[in-house]
Amino acid sequence: MNCINHPSESAVSQCQICGKGLCVECTNKFSKPICQDCFTVSRQKQKRAVVTEILLTLLIGLPIGFILDLLVNDTYKTPDSFWESHFFLIYMGLGIVAGWKALTRITPQIFLFLPVLGWVLYFLIKAVLSLFSGLIAFPVRTIRNLSLLFK
């Protein structure tokens, strides 16, 4: 088999996605052996995923931030500490989408046979944990997402 881009060169590897032959130069072009077409397609998919995550953050995270702020600051006239401030609570809500994705990455992808109530509980527990993992995952993922978007 020869290289898809250089028909005179013999292939030393194959594109990990479509299996086309790649010569030495083409194998080392990207961080993993992948042809130009598949690279372009996967970059587009990545960008779509980033845009989706930003939209979800604004459509789900932001309202959750406002709800948290209402829940906490309804009983207090003025926030007593940083942890009760509008800034922190809205930031926490915004992070739920990034936190959820971070949890999904570290939990094994197992299919659980649960009754519907079990799934609801699982969802709620994961959502609450996401608020906390999001405190770190939100800035990390935002930086990563923006750099992917503008690369």
Ligand SMILES: [Zn+2]
């Ligand atoms: Zn390919």
Ligand SMILES: [Zn+2]
């Ligand atoms: Zn080549």
